[in-house]
Amino acid sequence: MLEGVRKAVERLLKGSGAYEKAVDQFVRDIQRELLKADVNVRLVFDLSRRVRERALREEPPPGVSRREWLVKILYEELVSLFGGESEPEWRPRKTPWVMMLVGVQGSGKTTTAGKLALYYGRRGYKVGLVSTDTYRPGAYDQLKRLAEQAGAMFYGERSGDPVEIAYRGVKELASRGAEVIIVDTAGRHGEGEEEKLIEEMRLMAKRIKPDEVVLVMDAAMGQRAGKLAERFHKAAPLTSIIVTKMDGTARGGGALSAVAATGARVKFIGTGEKLEELELFNPRRFVARIMGMGDIEGLLDRVKTAMAAQDLEEAADDILKGRVNMRVIYRQLKALRKLGPLSKVLQMLPLAPLPAKVTEEAASLGEEKIRKWMAIIESMTYEELDNPEIIDRRRMRRIALGSGTTVEDVKELLAYYKALKAMAKRMRRDRRLLRRLGIDAG
Ligand SMILES: Nc1nc2c(ncn2[C@@H]2O[C@H](COP(=O)(O)OP(=O)(O)O)[C@@H](O)[C@H]2O)c(=O)[nH]1
Ligand SMILES: [Mg+2]
Incomplete structure (x- = not known):
C-alpha cells in the first residue's frame, strides 16, 4: 500500500x-x-x-x-x-472495572489479557484475570502463567459453564480487591460453531455486565472484520477494539471496517508476543501506518519541500532566461524559506547544471536575511519590483522605513539583485558561446 x-x-x-x-x-x-x-x-x-x-x-x-x-x-x-487526534481513555472510570475480551480463536485474546494485566498493574491498579475458556486445552494454564508473569490475581475453572465461571470469577476477584478485572473468553465453540460462541458471549455479557466489551482482532483480518465485529456487537455491544499483531506485515485495514461497523474505538494495539508489547492506540500513527507512511507529517513536509524546490527551480529558470527582477527574487526567497535547512534543499533539486548555480547562490542566504529581504520587497511599488534600477537613495529610505529594516539592508538586497543579474547574463553568454561551438549545454 x-x-x-x-x-x-x-x-x-x-x-x-x-x-x-x-x-x-x-x-x-x-x-x-x-x-x-x-x-x-x-x-x-x-x-x-x-x-x-x-x-x-x-x-x-x-x-x-x-x-x-x-x-x-x-x-x-x-x-x-479512528477517534480523532486524542488518545483513547484507558483509565477505569470506576472500580472494579470489568473488561470482557471477545474475538475469534487465535486473535490474541489470552495474550492480550496478560498484556492488559501488566499495563494496568504498572499504572498502580490491582488486576485480576479470569479464564473462562474451557474449550481449548491449555487455555487455563496459559492465562494462569500470564497472570503470574504480570503479577496479577487469577481465577479460573477447567470445566463447567463459561458464563457462570465468568460470574464467579468477577465476584471472587472483586472481593479480593481487584480494581481491574479482565475476563478472557473462548474463541471457538466446539466444531467451529460461531453461532454458539456468539450466543455464549451474549449470555456472559448479560450475566456479568462488563464495563467494556473489547473485541480483540488480528491486524491481518481483512474485509471479514466488519461482519464479524457486527455479529459480536449484536450479542454484546462492543465498546472498544484491540488490534493485535501490528508488528507483522498486515496494516490493520480491517480495523477500519470494525470501527465503522460498530462505532467502537480502537484502544490498544499489540505489537509483539511479549507482555510489554501493548501500546495505547494513537490514531495519527495508526493512519500513517495504514497509509503506508512512517510519518505523514514527514510526508507533508517533504511534499512542501518538493513543491518549494520546484518553485525555486522555476525562479532559477526565469533568472536564466533573463527575467531578473524583484518578483522573481521574491519567489526564490519564499521557496527558500519554505524549504528550511539548506543542506536538504540541494539534495532535493534535480540539479540541472546552470540553474543550480543560481540556486546555490541563493541557498547560502540565512533565515534572518530571507525574512528581512522579503519584508523589503513587500514594501516596494510595482514599478520598483519590475525595474529595481530606479531605486535611488530616497526610495531606499522609504522602503527601509516601510519594512522595518535599514538602508543598508535594502542596499544589500539590491547588490544581490545585481549579482544575480550579472550571473544570469554571464551564463547566457556562456551558453551562447557553447552553442556557437556546437556544444549542447542543455
Ligand atoms: N507477533 C504477535 N503475536 C501475537 C500478538 N498477540 C498475540 N500473538 C500471538 O498470537 C497467537 C495466539 O494468541 P492467543 O492469545 O493464544 O490467542 P487467543 O486464541 O485469541 O486467545 C500466540 O502465538 C500469540 O503469541 C502480537 O501483538 N504480536
Ligand atoms: Mg485464548
Whole structure:
C-alpha cells in the first residue's frame, strides 16, 4: 500500500491541469488502495465522498497549495474515523472495572489479557484475570502463567459453564480487591460453531455486565472484520477494539471496517508476543501506518519541500532566461524559506547544471536575511519590483522605513539583485558561446 498511496500523492502534487480532474483521479487512486488494504467498500465510498466534497469546497491557507491540502484532508478524514487526534481513555472510570475480551480463536485474546494485566498493574491498579475458556486445552494454564508473569490475581475453572465461571470469577476477584478485572473468553465453540460462541458471549455479557466489551482482532483480518465485529456487537455491544499483531506485515485495514461497523474505538494495539508489547492506540500513527507512511507529517513536509524546490527551480529558470527582477527574487526567497535547512534543499533539486548555480547562490542566504529581504520587497511599488534600477537613495529610505529594516539592508538586497543579474547574463553568454561551438549545454 505504501507505493500506491505515495504514488497517488506524488501524482497529485506533481500534476498540473484542472484541479477537479486531479481530485477525481486522486480519490479513485485512494479508493483502490483502501480496497486493496481490505477496508470495507461502503466505508471507502463514504470516506471518498467526504474527501471529494472537502477538496472542492475548502480553501487552503496561504503557502499551501490546494493539492497539498487535499493530502491533508485525506489524512484528517482517516484520523477522525479512528477517534480523532486524542488518545483513547484507558483509565477505569470506576472500580472494579470489568473488561470482557471477545474475538475469534487465535486473535490474541489470552495474550492480550496478560498484556492488559501488566499495563494496568504498572499504572498502580490491582488486576485480576479470569479464564473462562474451557474449550481449548491449555487455555487455563496459559492465562494462569500470564497472570503470574504480570503479577496479577487469577481465577479460573477447567470445566463447567463459561458464563457462570465468568460470574464467579468477577465476584471472587472483586472481593479480593481487584480494581481491574479482565475476563478472557473462548474463541471457538466446539466444531467451529460461531453461532454458539456468539450466543455464549451474549449470555456472559448479560450475566456479568462488563464495563467494556473489547473485541480483540488480528491486524491481518481483512474485509471479514466488519461482519464479524457486527455479529459480536449484536450479542454484546462492543465498546472498544484491540488490534493485535501490528508488528507483522498486515496494516490493520480491517480495523477500519470494525470501527465503522460498530462505532467502537480502537484502544490498544499489540505489537509483539511479549507482555510489554501493548501500546495505547494513537490514531495519527495508526493512519500513517495504514497509509503506508512512517510519518505523514514527514510526508507533508517533504511534499512542501518538493513543491518549494520546484518553485525555486522555476525562479532559477526565469533568472536564466533573463527575467531578473524583484518578483522573481521574491519567489526564490519564499521557496527558500519554505524549504528550511539548506543542506536538504540541494539534495532535493534535480540539479540541472546552470540553474543550480543560481540556486546555490541563493541557498547560502540565512533565515534572518530571507525574512528581512522579503519584508523589503513587500514594501516596494510595482514599478520598483519590475525595474529595481530606479531605486535611488530616497526610495531606499522609504522602503527601509516601510519594512522595518535599514538602508543598508535594502542596499544589500539590491547588490544581490545585481549579482544575480550579472550571473544570469554571464551564463547566457556562456551558453551562447557553447552553442556557437556546437556544444549542447542543455
Ligand atoms: N507477533 C504477535 N503475536 C501475537 C500478538 N498477540 C498475540 N500473538 C500471538 O498470537 C497467537 C495466539 O494468541 P492467543 O492469545 O493464544 O490467542 P487467543 O486464541 O485469541 O486467545 C500466540 O502465538 C500469540 O503469541 C502480537 O501483538 N504480536
Ligand atoms: Mg485464548
